[in-house]
Amino acid sequence: MGNDYAEYIHKSATCASVLAGQIVGITADNNVTDQWADAVMFSIKSTDPSFVGGDSWAVDAGPRPSPQAGAAPVQPVRREDVVAQQAVPDTDQLEFEEAVTEPGDTDDEWAAKQAAYAAALAAHNIAVLQDVEAMATFDAALEVERQKVDRIAIAGRVPVNVLGAQPGDYIVPVQDGAGIKGIPIRKADLTHSQYLDAVGRVISIEPDGRAYVMVKVV
Helix, strand or coil, X not given: CCCEEEEEEEECCCCCCCCCCCEEEECCCCCEECCHHHCCEEEEECCCCCEEECCCHHHHHCCCCCCCCCCCCCCCCCCCCEEEEXXXXXXXXXXXXXXXXXXXXXHHHHHHHHHHHXXXXXXXXXXXXXXXXXXXXXHHHHHHHHCCXXXXXXXXXXXXXXXXXXXXXXXXEEEECCEEEEEEECHHHCCHHHHHHCCEEEEEECCCCEEEEEECCC
């Protein structure tokens, strides 16, 4: 279970794949961007959220298909003759003989049962394949929609892809070519403008050297 609270936010059409912990911008159209010029504010992509809001992005993929195949048909068992000992009529001494009390399947009946099972099994296998294809189509459509959004931390604690920070530092977004990155700035050196843009304050340093921050609520 993670330590931040996130929301699904749609990505701008030009936004590339975003890494967990990456600093991103939010555009005036409320879309995630990795371009400095398009950002009006900044945030961090969640790594392991404990709660994610805005989970309505999959609506366009439609409902998840329900399996139609049902249970597999049961293979038939040939019914054998039921034989019992019966007294032989019209004999002076009590004699017994084996007699069929319940006839089993005839060859024709058994052949009909096998044919019905084979047809049912073939239909079931076709239905199973159709279920698999329907789920694959749905999963592909779902992935298309998922690629249009990202989970952005709005509160709580998250790692951020910034090295060289110290606990107490603020993480401030800066331009990195056409993109965005973050730098650590000590509280004593922080300007008011930088504070307004800061995405969080460093709590500790992760084992890999990245800053672990308390997300700054706008």
